[in-house]
Each structure stands twice: as structure tokens, then as C-alpha cells.
Amino acid sequence: MTEVILWRDYGRPETVLGTRSGPSLATVAEFYAEGARHAVLPSLVDLAADAEASTVQSLTLVRELTAWGIAVDWRLRLPGDAEMWPALGHLHPPAEVVDHPSIRDQWRSSYHFCKCVDRHGPGFVEIRDFRSGRLRKLIISDPRYRQAIEALRDGPPLASLPAPIARDLISAGLVGLVGARAWWLPYRVRRWPLASDII
Known part of the structure; x- marks a missing residue:
């Protein structure tokens, strides 16, 4: 399972809830009920790597956190064809798109909830x-x-x-x-x- 660090408030150390695992629908609903409004994925989501199961788990976790309106800090590496990123543009924008800061900026500027x-x-x-x-x-x-x-x-x-x-x-x-x-x-x-x- 993918690990995630949960917070009640964005960037305030005193509001940390601790580390949990996702990404099932029920699990993220529990995160929200627990008071989580900010999440951090410590591991890079690497679409260029061979770890298919863990990568999909991370992506589905980001999807479910987005669905619940939980702000999520995550890092993404795109495969060689970085132009596929708009397919993911409805997810909460990543804090970093490795080697593609312009994509991160485009993502942030075009993102809205319910996309x-x-x-x-x-x-x-x-x-x-x-x-x-x-x-x-x-x-x-x-x-x-x-x-x-x-x-x-x-x-x-x-x-x-x-x-x-x-x-x-x-x-x-x-x-x-x-x-x-x-x-x-x-x-x-x-x-x-x-x-x-x-x-």
C-alpha cells in the first residue's frame, strides 16, 4: 500500500495526524472523517519506472484524495512522452513534475475541482x-x-x-x-x- 502523511491543516506541524496507507475509497473517506485536509506522498510517483502496481496505487490515492478535496503534495516523473500529462490534469497538481517545471506551472494554472x-x-x-x-x-x-x-x-x-x-x-x-x-x-x-x- 502507498504511504501518505496526513495533516489537519496545510503546513502546520502541530496539526499532523501521522502516516497512513491508502488508496481504497473507504480508506480515504476515513482520512477525511479523521479531519485530514492536507496530505503528503513521500515517494515519487514514477510513470517511467517498472513498478506498475505501486505506481497505480499512488495514482489512485491521489485521485481519491482529490475527490475528497484533500490538498495533496506529490511528485511525479512522466514517461518519455511528457505530453500525456493533460490526461492527469484533473488530479490535484503535483508539487513537482521532475524535469518539467513548465508542465507543473501549466497544471497549476489550469486546474479546477470537478474537471x-x-x-x-x-x-x-x-x-x-x-x-x-x-x-x-x-x-x-x-x-x-x-x-x-x-x-x-x-x-x-x-x-x-x-x-x-x-x-x-x-x-x-x-x-x-x-x-x-x-x-x-x-x-x-x-x-x-x-x-x-x-x-
């Missing part, structure tokens, strides 16, 4: 994706796809998913790949922070 999210209703998943600069809305009601989405939240091996469904979700830009693992990119919101026709 790529999903919301679950009875029998459907609604996705709102603003990463391209234009709002794209998708409704997924097919139970096979909804089941795949739930499986993807923890970053399973890509081969464990039905190939046609995985291909569709990847081509829609909703699934990230780290080596042989796949993970769901949008983060879940429980209620819209603004009127639903605004975001």
Missing part, C-alpha cells in the same frame, strides 16, 4: 470531463461497463477486463494505462458543488 468526475445514480454512471477545455458529458447505463468501472478503480491488470469494454473506455480517455495495469481516471463526486448545468 473530470463521475457520479453514480440508479442504474447509470454520469461522467463530466472538462480536461480538453470543453465540457463532455457521458452517460453509461450498460451494467457490464458499470461493473468494469468499479473494477478499474483499484487498478487491475488490463487483461482481467473484457477486451471490447476496456478498448471502449480507453478510447474514450477514461482509463489510464501503466504498463499492464489499467485504472479509472475520473474521480467520484457525491454532489455537484455548483448547479449541474454549470459544470
